Amino acid sequence: MPLIALAVMALAAVSCSTTRRLGAGETRYTGVGKFNVETPGDEKAPIALVDGLKEAANCDANDYVVAPFIKIPLGLWVYNNWNDSAGGLKGWLYNKLVKAPVLISEVRPEMRVKLMEQILDNNGYFGSTATYDIRYSKTNHKKAGVDYEIRLTNPYRIDSIIYLDKPEPMARFVDSVAKKSPYLQKGEVFCVDSLASERIRIVNAMRNRGYYYFRPEYIEFLADSLITPGNVAIKLTIAANTPKMARQQYRTGNIYTTILRDSQSDPGTPDTIPTKRGDVIVMRPARLRKNLIPSCVTFREGKIFSVRDMNRTQTRLSRLGIFGNIQIQPVPVDTTSGNATLDVYTTCQFDQPIEASIEVNATSKSNSYLGPGLILGLSHNNLFGGGERLGLQLTAAYEWQTGRNRGSVFNSYEFGLNASLAFPRMLAPSFIKRTNRELNWTTINLGASILNRPHFFKLAEFNTGITYEWKASRNSVNQFTPFKLSYNKLISTTHEFDSIMSQNPAVALSFQNQFIPQMSYTYTLDKFFERERINGINFSVTVTEAGNIFNGIWSACGVKGEKKLFGTPFSQFVKGQAQLVYSRRLIKATDHWLVSRVLIGAAHAYGNSREVPYSEQFYIGGANSIRAFTVRSIGPGSYRAPESVKDGYFDQTGTFKLELNTEYRFPIVSVLHGAVFLDAGNIWLLKNDPMRPGGQLQGATFLKDIALGTGVGLRVDIGMMVIRGDLGYGLHAPYKPGYFNIPFKDAFAFHLAIGYPF
Structure with missing residues (x-):
């Protein structure tokens, strides 16, 4: 109770201080109060029309948003209570935070209702009225909001359309385009904005038909509302001052x-x-x-x-x-x-053909490794004179283990060298459907890397492949990799690593030396359903197979049992993953978004392999996944590595993945944005592993195995780059009994990342 009383007193003090410097006759504007749109009968006003009227009425008051639903007039409080002549840090803060009061006289509600009536006329609601009423605060007469009342009449509708109807080629073409209009139809509500859109549509069609110098102002629509009461007759004409060049087809x-x-x-x-x-x-x-x-x-x-x-x-x-x-x-x-x-x-x-780049970063991983990274890039954008891009990239990272169990001075490192050659055309059969509107790419890759974990292993990986990328439509992208060959080899291992692998043969099989011959296809659809970009989807699906062609060739040659390539077994598996991201703009023309994602994936080894390679298995958690948990800290299923097993994260992979995310994104001030999110999901094993009890996907325990977390985030969005910090709070861990089972002190996880999570 004392805290509540203190909060009420603080709010009262802020309320009084926000009008202290107002002069005689000045009233501070507090925002739009009631906004009522009254229609004749039971018919509701169009949403777009109401949004336009609200936009005309809206004028920002002195509110500083610190959370989605919390508004504090911080800038106004600074204006009334700080000295504007202060220097140093206080003076700098004053200039950054101060906001002068918005006055009723500056809002000019009488002009806003005139603008509303003009909007109503432009949308066919002739004779409609808009009025306003200034509503003064009961506790402070120097503060007031504005109530608006709009009364609509029945809208005027199009009764008839008169076209050019002339023998000239240009007139016939204009008529043909206009008659296909979805708007210029009898019974449609008269709207000036829709007619303006029609002018642009007709002119765009004409300029694509040789009338290069034709402009929208040369199309005129004459409206007559006297012929039939309550209706409008539309006549399409060409302006008399249209120049000869604009009438000419080229x-x-x-x-x-x-x-x-x-x-x-x-x-x-x-x-x-x-x-x-x-x-x-x-x-x-x-x-x-x-x-x-x-x-x-x-x-x-x-x-x-x-x-x-x-x-x-x-x-x-x-x-x-x-x-x-x-x-x-x-x-x-x-x-x-x-x-x-x-x-x-x-x-x-x-342009200059050769470009060089350097990137320095720092990583912090869930296995307590921390360290810097370096990426050096060199590219030639016109290698053979045909727009071919040759790219070379050297990556290096050094990490050391933090905490009480840190090891030797010489810690973990990773080196990698990748080369790619991209051709701006399809080096493939012509029967593959692709649009000529976009460039199609063929990319050949070659790479090698060495990963050293001094307490566990040293691993070398080599890979090469070819990928085709093309667009079959404006919103869809296809990527097909007909051949990719990877080779993983454990150069050396430690006794500690061997001990972990001996306790879990299934994980050990995924680490074995092996070739991975792959073929994959990815389809991506990215589009918004409206020009205003309100509802958008991003759908992608990837299907990968490995070893099937090689296995078929070996079998055809009579090879039985385990099949090998250059004396080393090759992996055989299938893998699929699909993701759907739906974005919904909550407030028109703002950055208030509700973004949701569903991701599902599965992998299955068979034939020449008993386990999917470790690098191809799924894991969960981290900055782009379930943010209340660190990477590889949950799953598969309800499995939890025994405390006696050091670095049990080796076990935290699976062959089935489900992830559900939803996030509300909102602006705060300038480039600073905020988010509130809810994440759920887990990974499972499609095959039972006795060494990882509770890890297999089962219907009886499916819901209990879903990890759940929520949290808040801050983002600095400067357009080209987004710096993101997310603080996750765990609600349910599948490896603990019951629900909402995480102690408060252990429930938080912080992630710093670049870019949005999805």
Whole structure:
């Protein structure tokens, strides 16, 4: 009770202090109070219309948001109680936090109701009214909010549409586009914004049909509400001041593409190359394949000129990644009736082909290892003159173990070298469906790494493969890896590691020396359902198989039993994973989002393998998973490594995974954002392992095995990068009896990461 009384007194003190410096006749604005929209009959007002009216009424008051539903006028309190002439740290804080009071006179509610009535007229609600009432605070007459009352009439609807109906080609084309409109239909509610959208839609269609100089202001809609009471007749016309060039349909004339060198001091010597897509003028010396530019140009001489071809050509040239500047300029040459043409001049300037990068990071892992990392990158973006990208990446990391059980001075390290060569085209059969609007990529990879855990093992891995990436539509991406070969070899092990493996043969099998020949396919769909980006989904599914082709070849050759490649067994398994992320914008035109994810995966070893390789098994927990638990600290199922087994995290993997996440993201101030989240899930074993009791997936214990956690987070979103800190609180651990079974002092986990979790 004393705490409650103290809180009430503090709020009262803040309330009084927020109006202390107001002058005579000044009233502080506290926000919109009641907002009532009254409609005739039982019909509800359209949501979009109500949102527009609320936006017109809205004016931010002096509220500083510190949580989703907690608002404190901190800046206003500073304005009233701090000295604006203070220096040093206090002066700096004053300038950062201070907010002058928002006054009723500045809000101007009388102008806002006029704007609302204009919105109502534009949406066909002619004769509707909007009024306001200033509502003063009962405890402080210098504070007031504003109530708004809107009374709607029945909306006017489209009664008839009169088209151009003229024999000219342009008029016939405009009529054909307008008649296909989903809005220009009898019975639709009259709306000025919808008519404006129709103008843009018609003009876009015309500019893709050769009418390059046509603009939206040349389309006019005349409305008459007197012919039929309560209805509107629409007449489509072309503005009288439309210039002749805008009425003319153009075809593509000559096509010129100029490639400039990246050197400003030496422009080079022009070399003209005739192609089927026009003349390519290359300033020599320059490394450029003859057919690269024509493959990106979508214009055709004699074809009806289209703005869509301009955009596609610009996009293709940009995605090559070899040009720093690209400009496309159509120039009218012949404007005579029936034979008007536009010559197309494209100018591209090479960017510097070689890039170097360096990245320094620090990692903290759940197995108490902490240390720095370094990534050195070197790339050539135009290796053979066809936009080929050669990338070399050297990774290095050094870690030491913290805590009481830290080991020797020489600790864990990892080195890796990866090389990739990417071609901006499909080096594959032409029957694979892909869109020509986007670049398609073929990437060849080669890599090697060494991982040293001084208390356990030294592991070497080699891999190579080829991957195709293409887009079958605007929102979908396909990745197909027809061949990837990995080789894992334990170079050395310690007695401690051997002891752990001897206690769990299943885990030991997953660590054995083996080849992993794989084939995989990934499909990703990423789209929003509305132009306003309100509802969006990201769906991805990956299917991987390993060893089946090799096993079939060996079997066909009569090999029985365990099959080997170069004297080493190869792995055979299938693995699949699917993820669906749904994003919902809660408040229009704001960064209030509700984002949810469902992830499910399974892997099964058979044939030439008894266990899925350790690197291909699932684990859970960490910054991008269930954030109330660290990586590999839960699962499989209700299994918990005995306290006598040091570093039991080796056992914390499985062959089935389910993860459910939901997160409310909201802005706080400037680039600082917040989040409240709820995570659930676990991993299981599809095969029973006696050494890991409770780890097998079973229906009777499925719900009890679901780990549950919640928490809050802060994010610094600067656009190109998001720095995220999440504090998770565990609600249920599957390895403990009962529910909500984690002691308060052991329930927290903090994660610092880059990027959003999903």
